[in-house]
Amino acid sequence: MHPVVESVTARLIERSRERRTRYLQRLESALQREPRQQLGCSNLAHALAAQASDARLILRQGGAPHIAILSSYNDLLSAHAPLQHYPVQLRQALAEVGATAQFAAGVPAMCDGITQGEPGMQLSLFSRDLIAQATAIGLTHGIFDGGLYLGVCDKIVPGLLIGALSFGHLPAVFVPSGPMASGLSNGEKAAVRQRYARGEATREELLAAELGAYHGAGTCTFYGTANTNQLLMEAMGLHVPGSAFVPPDSPLRPLLTREAARLVARNSRQGERWLPLGQQIDARVLVNAVVALLASGGSTNHGLHLPAIARAAGFELTWEDFAALSRVVPLLARVYPNGQADVNQFQAAGGPAWVLRELLQAGLLHAEVATVAGEGLAAYTREACLEAGELAWRALPPDSPAPDIVRTYSQPFAAEGGLVLLQGNLGRAQLKTSALDPAFWHIRAPARIFRDEASVQHAYQAGLLQGDLVLVVRFQGPRANGMPELHKLMPLLANLQAAGQRVALVTDGRLSGASGQVAAALHVTPEAACGGALAKLRDGDIVELDVRRGTLAVQLAAEEWSAREPVTHHEPLAAGFGLELFSLQRRLASPADQGGSILTGEH
Incomplete structure (x- = not known):
């Protein structure tokens, strides 16, 4: 071992x-x-009422x-x-x-x-x-x-x-x-999504690609x-x-x-x-x-x-x-x-x-x-x-039949598993490197701050995401809005990266399990809605993300950072789409590193 x-x-x-x-x-x-043995006759009769006669007999006899x-x-x-x-x-x-x-x-x-x-x-x-x-x-x-x-x-x-x-x-x-x-390959599907984000593919082309993949x-x-x-x-x-x-x-x-x-x-x-x-x-x-x-x-x-x-x-x-x-x-x-x-x-x-x-x-x-x-x-x-x-x-055979898909322990694709813990004055986060080119494992760039996925998409379409940047999407944790996946950010971030910009994502939200080609510090905790450090960031602050050193930090003097007041989250009560029925979960969800759950606290 x-x-x-x-x-x-x-x-x-x-x-x-x-x-x-x-x-x-x-x-x-x-x-x-003991199951059934302590049930009253009426209780057990309710359980057996719709059962076939042979099943009733087996249940009544026990054993x-x-x-x-x-x-x-x-x-x-x-x-x-x-x-x-x-x-x-x-x-x-x-x-x-x-x-x-x-x-x-x-x-x-x-x-x-x-x-x-x-x-x-x-x-x-x-x-x-x-x-x-x-x-x-x-x-x-x-x-x-x-x-x-x-x-x-x-x-x-x-x-x-x-x-x-x-x-x-x-x-x-x-x-x-x-x-x-298998249908349309995942790579081909992702390429069409990126073309659509750039305005180079029609909605009909996008839908055809999606239907070809999910069929x-x-x-x-x-x-x-x-x-x-x-x-x-x-x-x-x-x-x-x-x-x-x-x-x-x-x-x-x-x-x-x-x-x-x-x-x-x-x-x-x-x-x-x-x-x-x-x-x-x-x-x-x-x-x-x-x-x-x-x-x-x-x-x-x-x-x-x-x-x-x-x-x-x-x-x-x-x-x-x-x-x-x-x-x-x-x-x-x-x-x-x-x-x-x-x-x-x-x-x-x-x-x-x-x-x-x-x-x-x-x-x-x-x-x-x-x-x-x-x-x-x-x-x-x-x-x-x-x-x-x-x-x-x-x-299974001892040697890989497809070394581009599976490898032996002695000849792995990478020496490490690729789920990194980042820590610093912005909190704690997880980042996946297994799909990420090591060339993008470090970035030091100005923060561009947004409150939701839609506002990032609008800024991208307006050509406002220029130069190297760390995209910060905050108030996306369990207590803020249920921690939705932000998967629609991936095509536009991939486009920016492919165009030569150095980019990264920092968020107290999550990404789809199918994401990974852009550096993404996820599940930042404490989340912004609970007074986490992301709430103190301002546009233009220099943020450094370094996979090798395991750091996630804003480059500010400690005194200035500690004195800065967090932005208050003024999200209206979620309503429509059944969201109003889950207000209790938003109030009671545990931090991301404990699972973002209302069920798994101390008993």
Whole structure:
């Protein structure tokens, strides 16, 4: 085991000792309340009323696992549309092993791609907490022995996992649906977006490119937050091994889905190998997740999600943990936006199994962790396949079949994972370097300050963004407006950079998981709306961002900076698009480095 991985894990355990103890005590208390046995007859009758007679009989007799199905299915989102028929498949598979299931809850699932740049994006991060709460509502009926969690995209999987951890005395298996078929390449799509931002492409051309890229059922094919979720579920041992990037129409997909049902029944208290989720997700599993995120060049959004997930399991995962691991974890995959390949090409080259195998061999992952498959993490280093029509797993070749997509540990794309912690008199921030040319790792330039994405776009279109600059978009944190993604800034910033200007972005907001070619200090905390230093910046202040030194600072004398008064945030009450219903979240959200959540504070 690499000594840095060991030391980060040890510090995480020690730092979290009291919080984790309280969490495990809650699990023990929940375990004392045996599902169904303490339900009154009327209560149980309500649960059985709509069940088929054979399922009623099994439930009344007891002794067999009864499994909750929780799903983010809707047919608005391409990634979730394939989930429509999963409950029938899962019930059939469970019946074959003598178990029963009920569809316990549907959870909301919104698409950042649809809401980018629109008011609804202000609800995106908050939807994660709502999904967790909806998950808890489904499980709180107290009749289940385990859960199957059907979801894919950005906030959905973290929300389902946070909710499931609140019922951590139950086993859990996460069930994906896979990526859509490859269409117009991500690079070609990005080029059309940049041309459109410059006024060189028509709206019809832009729409044709977008439709060519997003054209079928399944997740988007770039390696953004949705697909990073799926790789992390493999690294955390929560999937059927090898199921992350199998397409919806593959003959493997229904077999993997059925295997998920078999595993959750086996891992229940009535099964062969009891595995409560809250005990499965320990410090080693969380460290494994961060290592896999770094080695694959995954989404910066997990700088928010993983700390929130960790806190839900009783751990205090910090950005310092990310930074320490990033310095020793090499970059082993190049998938768009870190390269030209999409996730289907990544899967064909070896996918998550390749990355996990190389990390395990290098001693960068904890191997002997509990997984739903029951074989430690080694089970996730093989790819799923068909043998005589049955589900099987096979070893990957020792040498990379596509060295432009995946590399061995001894010949990585970069020596470091590329998620840097920046600190200075402007606060703390995270910056992703895995898709960033080292030529842009340092900038010292005047600040250009804006309050929202739209005003930056207007300034760009008016030709007002001239010369080297550090674009500061503030009052975009969880307390200000829900921390929307600012993805529409990327084409115009890329254009400025391509034209020879040195540019960077500094914001207390977030970017899409598919962003990365422009230096971007994200999630700045404390955020401006809470008196953070960004609120004290003025147009023209010289800001320095230095990746190698890990600094983010305004170049002013300490006395002048400390004496300067922050700008007051006078944002009117958010209204319309349902925003007014989430005012409580805006008041209570935790800082970004704790996940931007209302659910994961002290209990």
